Amino acid sequence: MWNETNNKLYRAFEFKDFSEAFAFMTRVALIAEKIDHHPTWTNTWNKVEIWLNTHDAGDMVTEKDRELAKRIDQVLSLKSGV
Numbered sequence: 402m403w404n405e406t407n408n409k410l411y412r413a414f415e416f417k418d419f420s421e422a423f424a425f426m427t428r429v430a431l432i433a434e435k436i437d438h439h440p441t442w443t444n445t446w447n448k449v450e451i452w453l454n455t456h457d458a459g460d461m462v463t464e465k466d467r468e469l470a471k472r473i474d475q476v477l478s479l480k481s482g483v
């Protein structure tokens with residue numbers, strides 16, 4: 402689940418392998434472009450960490466971040482077929 406600390410939404414994800422992690426990142430990247438809101442993230446093999454805030458609003462958490470977080474969660478639930 403997402404944690405809100407230091408004016409950021411944060412969540413860590415773990416996948417089976419790099420291929421799964423990168424497939425997830427590709428899906429998130431397409432959504433980010435579509436809604437013009439982009440994550441700060443890192444990837445180390447099967448792990449992805451994401452921080453969301455809005456630079457344009459002085460690095461605060463805004464509705465845009467909550468929307469992107471929700472869309473990212475939807476990517477995960479689609480993947481597991483739920």
Ligand SMILES: C[C@H](O)[C@H](O)[C@H]1CNC2=NC(N)=NC(=O)C2=N1
Pocket residue numbers: 437438439440441453454455456457458
């Ligand atoms: C010009 C462009 O719309 C802005 O710079 C957008 C792009 N993506 C962004 N992403 C995030 N996370 N915060 C922003 O303030 C932001 N601004």
